Amino acid sequence: MLLYRLGPEGFYAATDNAGVVRMLHSDPYAESPQEWRFGRPVDINSASLLVPFLVGKVVGIGRNYPAHARELDNPLPAEPVIFLKSPSSIIGPNASIVMPEESQRVEYEGEIAVVVRHTLRRATAQEARRGILGVTCACDVTARDLQRKDPTFARAKSFDTFCPLGPALRVDADFEDLEVVTRVDGEERQRGHCRDMLFGIVELLVYTSRMMTLQPGDVLLTGTPAGVGRLAAGQEIEVEVSGVGVLHNTVEAWGQG
Secondary structure, three states: OOEEEOOOOOOOEEEOOOOEEEEEEEOOOOOOOOHHOEEEEEOOOOOOOOOOOOOOOOOEOOOOOOHHHHHHOOOOOOOOEEEEHHHHHHHOOOOOOOOOOOOOOEOOEEEEEEEEEOOOOOOOOOHHHEEEEEEEEEOOOEHHHHHHHHOHHHHHHHHOEEEEEEEEOOOOOOOOOOOEEEEEOOEEEEEEEEEHOOHHHHHHHHHHHHHEEEEEEEOEOOOOOOOEEEOOOOOEEEEEOOOOEEEEEEEEOOOOO
16 A cells, blocks of 8 residues: 655545555544545546655664675674754655755665654564554665765755655555665666665664654664665666655756756
């Protein structure tokens, strides 16, 4: 089952039991998918898609795929590496990633993103699993030169447009069987499976909820597989997660738009 938000109003739409996308007459946070009430059909191919949920904070996890840690010459962490991205970095499907003047090396990082449905504070594994609304595609765009210069990741991760999310939210995902693929100009650059993660999705939610309360709409970026690389103006990037669809964004130079 897939959840969408449609522009410009931000109304929800979702696939029904027959796979038809219809307007949603339910609150996806307050009601379980089995209770969702549907309205008229929607042509999703002609719709203007927004980020498929109302976003709270964005929590990132670094170095969660061993091959990615090795490609950046980083040691494997003994516990999850947590950082935050500014909510103002979020953009939706088909929007442009803008290259900031302050960085000379901006890179893509395709990821599986997990969205919180229920408040989680010092959650058990069972509570964390029940507290997931669904998964979506994310690109954790990073100013790599600034990340290497700064003692924290905040500046490198938080430029405007550095967190594309979408196009849909999959609410019935198997959290132990998800794959993420990144393509640049149609060429595959990354492919990773959640079985390759150092710390699994539920484990990450349990760990993160010990430090900070996770609230409905909060996003957890679960890390990127090996194959990160440089972005350039004029390129197109796609991130695909199992059963979610393809998140497509263009890249443009500062001042181009």
